[in-house]
Amino acid sequence: MAAHSESRVRLTILGGYLGSGKTTWLRHQLHAGRFADAFVIVNEAAETPVDDALLGRSSKLAVLAGGCVCCTAKADLIALLRRLCDERSRTASTASRLEQIVLETSGLADPGPIVEAIRSDPILVYHIVVGEIIVAVDGLHALSQLRSEPLGRRQIEIADHLIVTKADVAGEADLKRLLATLAQLNPGARLSGAAMGTDVPLPDFHGCAPELLPVLPAEENRPPIFPTRLHLGEGVDWTAFTVWLSALLHARGDDVVRVKGVVRTPAGRLLLQTVRKVVQSPEILPEQSDDTGREDDTIVVIGRGYSAETLSRSLRHFAGAGRT
């Protein structure tokens, strides 16, 4: 059955567009001890790596250069992760062993295919749990990138946590407009600001109009994504929910960007997450509620191409279907 969360290595994916400040942020976080004892993987699309020099202080570091891990260098990433998991499996569980991996993607990577590759690998699926997708957003240039780059938008849509870098040098009006735009693109993500890797407060952007992003050829006729909260409590059990969600992801996987939430089952509190069509093995959470503000039996579906009302009615129908 589902692996317990503590038995798998947590993988944090750090993404963001070219020059958005991923390495600067990560370097400071490593210095401040945030990812203590983590193995750091840095991917660079260029043949000549630079970022490893910046991150030289980290003792456990691997560089994958000359290809992006979401496409051309995917096999290298899988091989490296398998080696790390293999070494970890050979270490006694009582000894100190690898508990966390941080993957800094290249600026050209879409985190979606990376999660998909790990989930579809027959070995890694039992060893790695994707903890958080952090995406760095360039406080100075993101708005102009978002106007023309579908990749930049995809990176932002998939994030759990958006870090607006260079927040100290960006003009306040522009910064507010960027924040409103980010909140519109991915309303489910946490927003925070950073300057040279250190946290800085963000201005209040409520009431500020988001940038009107032009429709890109790849995104033509696609409405903006929005979050929907679904309460499972009354009458929706895990079984009916899985029947519904698996059918939804099969039929609408391109529209449903992310599903996250905690569901109570006979096996305990399960933390469920999906990235596009890929569903991660649920983690079993401790019984007492944690301080992350997660509400039990509430699922957030982030996507487009349907109405919140339709989604909720459809789920109720599936839950009621087995009871008639």
Next chain:
Amino acid sequence: MCANCGFPAAPGHWTEAGATTGPDRLRERFRRAHVLQSVLRPYGLTAYDGGLVPGIQISTLSGNQSIVLTLEDVWPLAERLTGKPIDPLDPRFTGDAEGRG
């Protein structure tokens, strides 16, 4: 691995994470087949899980049968058998249209 049908055991499939004990697991399988049955019936398909061998049996009204290993595999199979994807947001499931068939 089941010696009869050759299905490898697939622990950890996300749809089966809601039960850990034997009785819970069996109860979940029966309920899953029941929910599937009522969802698939309007499409001319039936779902059956006897609880003894791994997998879910999907049949057409003309007697064409297939066994799939997980819940996720049901939907591509149903799409192949019926010629169209089964969309949970179809008016049939949301009650958005009158006189649906």
